[in-house]
Amino acid sequence: MQDPERGEFSIVHISADQSEDLEQLGTKPKFWFRHNEQRTLFKAENRGTGEDWAEMIAGEICDAIGLPHVSYQLAHETQKDLPGVICVNLAAKPLTLVLGNQLMLEADSTYPANTEQNYGVREHTVGAVAEVVEKLAPPPSDSCWQPTHKCHTAVDVFVGYVLLDTLIANQDRHHQNWGALRHETTWLAPTFDHGAGLARNEPDEKRARRLRSANRRVEMSAFARRAASGFYGSVSDRKTLRSLACFHAWQAIRPIAAGHWLEHLERISRQDFERIIDRVPASRMTPLAKEFTLELLLINQDRLLHPGSSHP
Incomplete structure (x- = not known):
């Protein structure tokens, strides 16, 4: 089932030390930081319930259907060892x-x-x-x-x-x-x-x-x-x-x-x-x-x- 052209989703490694401020909406640990010169949000998947992979699959389906959508990347916060996703503001x-x-x-x-x-x-x-x-x-x-x-x-x-x-x-x-x-x-x-x-x-x-x-x-x-x-x-x-x-x-x-x-x-x-x-x-x-x-x-x-x- 491996896609020979695209391979697995890459994982961006970040640290909470990069945090600019805390995001108020929602219930999951999250913070804003600068990534590739853009203000970017990290959202942790700290409950092990698959929100990170669900977000990634949904985004790929949006691409396939042709829907305008926010793009996400898999991420890993190294300080607290938290998986999650990131998206540009x-x-x-x-x-x-x-x-x-x-x-x-x-x-x-x-x-x-x-x-x-x-x-x-x-x-x-x-x-x-x-x-x-x-x-x-x-x-x-x-x-x-x-x-x-x-x-x-x-x-x-x-x-x-x-x-x-x-x-x-x-x-x-x-x-x-x-x-x-x-x-x-x-x-x-x-x-x-x-x-x-x-x-x-x-x-x-x-x-x-x-x-x-x-x-x-x-x-x-x-x-x-x-x-x-x-x-x-x-x-x-x-x-x-x-x-x-x-x-x-x-x-x-x-x-x-x-x-x-x-x-x-x-x-x-x-x-x-x-x-x-x-x-x-x-x-x-x-x-x-x-x-x-x-x-x-x-x-x-x-x-x-x-x-x-x-x-x-």
């Missing part, structure tokens, strides 16, 4: 990052943006978010994303973010895990923070039980269907939408853009997924985790491309 001056909760508050003064709660915010509905994203400019063109006649607005691109969430079983698209960049104009930010995806915290013993089951496909499909999204269908809903239902809700808003992203997804082969997963060093991801992740991606790809199949 998304909002280098003069840009400002405006997170989703603040964008929602700008549109609706009653939106609960300033609570410490990221989850369970029922006002974070597909419709309300779509109305806010509709007012944003699309992300600037880059080497990954170029506007087309099928996909050229911020909402069109956001539909791709939701497709990604469904594919990688990312349940963490709460209102601080999307946003906009602002300087004179305000445009949709690249997608970021995918470390909660790919069932990365599932223990190997549970992975093995599902993979070795006589009904492997049924077991894995049932597991995939449980993934929830970060969006509510309406403010009266008690739970967020399941991930595939969430994509279908966004697809109804922008069917042509959804078709664009589905076409891109269909071009990714099993071998492509294998090559991406195999780039993760064995020191970061177990063989069982790799096998499980591949199966999960293939099932979710099938669910997205063939919604009437046996994997609803």
Whole structure:
């Protein structure tokens, strides 16, 4: 499964002595430092739950699909012996990052943006978010994303973010895990923070039980269907939408853009997924985790491309 052209992901070695200041958002040890003359964030994977490899695989999938995204590199903090990832500052001056909760508050003064709660915010509905994203400019063109006649607005691109969430079983698209960049104009930010995806915290013993089951496909499909999204269908809903239902809700808003992203997804082969997963060093991801992740991606790809199949 080794990709002869690209090989394993490299690991950048850094020290906490390089820290400039502490990052406030989130719960993991993290700090800013200078790397290749750019302000860069180190996020530790100190709980052994696979957030580092999940972030790397998600980024490679973004490349394959053509989604604008924050690029991550595997890293190792030598002072405290912490694995993790690094990424360049998304909002280098003069840009400002405006997170989703603040964008929602700008549109609706009653939106609960300033609570410490990221989850369970029922006002974070597909419709309300779509109305806010509709007012944003699309992300600037880059080497990954170029506007087309099928996909050229911020909402069109956001539909791709939701497709990604469904594919990688990312349940963490709460209102601080999307946003906009602002300087004179305000445009949709690249997608970021995918470390909660790919069932990365599932223990190997549970992975093995599902993979070795006589009904492997049924077991894995049932597991995939449980993934929830970060969006509510309406403010009266008690739970967020399941991930595939969430994509279908966004697809109804922008069917042509959804078709664009589905076409891109269909071009990714099993071998492509294998090559991406195999780039993760064995020191970061177990063989069982790799096998499980591949199966999960293939099932979710099938669910997205063939919604009437046996994997609803």
